[in-house]
Amino acid sequence: xxxxxxxxxMSTVSVSPGRPLPPAAERAANxxxxxxxxxxxxxxxxxxxxxxxxxxxxxxxxxxxxxxxERERTRIKLILRGKxxxxxLSEIRELFDIYATAGNERAQLTKFLQMLADRRAMLDQQRxxxxxxxxxxxxxERDCRRRLKFxxxxxxxxxxxxxx
Numbered sequence: 001x002x003x004x005x006x007x008x009x010m011s012t013v014s015v016s017p018g019r020p021l022p023p024a025a026e027r028a029a030n031x032x033x034x035x036x037x038x039x040x041x042x043x044x045x046x047x048x049x050x051x052x053x054x055x056x057x058x059x060x061x062x063x064x065x066x067x068x069x070e071r072e073r074t075r076i077k078l079i080l081r082g083k084x085x086x087x088x089l090s091e092i093r094e095l096f097d098i099y100a101t102a103g104n105e106r107a108q109l110t111k112f113l114q115m116l117a118d119r120r121a122m123l124d125q126q127r128x129x130x131x132x133x134x135x136x137x138x139x140x141e142r143d144c145r146r147r148l149k150f151x152x153x154x155x156x157x158x159x160x161x162x163x164x
Contacts, residue, residue: 032068034059041076051079054089056096086119 038045051057052066057075059066075096082092095115099108 030070032073034066034068037068037073037076040073041080043076048076051076051089054093056089056093085116086123087115091115 032040034045034048037043038048048057052059056079057068057072059068059072061067078096079089079092082095083089095108095112098111099105102108
């Protein structure tokens, strides 16, 4: 039976009253099967194998079985977080690679901040584009309702250069 994991920044959290989690060194020795991780993160085993094929995970092998440790478990959490933020797998891999080569998280955090700023700028632009389309839809809806109310015969859409 696995013990639930605390958030990464916390060293001990009670699982039940009076029962703290084991120290980090002991948790690091835990191993997981692909099925256990798939169930924990609501993924398919195929998705986990895909992340492995993409170079994002590197489980040990015990015969033909994959054996995942805390490193892979943490990486799956980070992959899913990155995907929620809209990062591509190649961007997530780049962040993993920066950490692996730099040996500390400063370079990784700097790059991550840049990626987040780029993502925010793209989302802001998409929001502006959506707002413009919604305004156009509202204008056309008003025009259609006006034409229906007054029985206008012209069924065409208002030309773009017509004043609003």
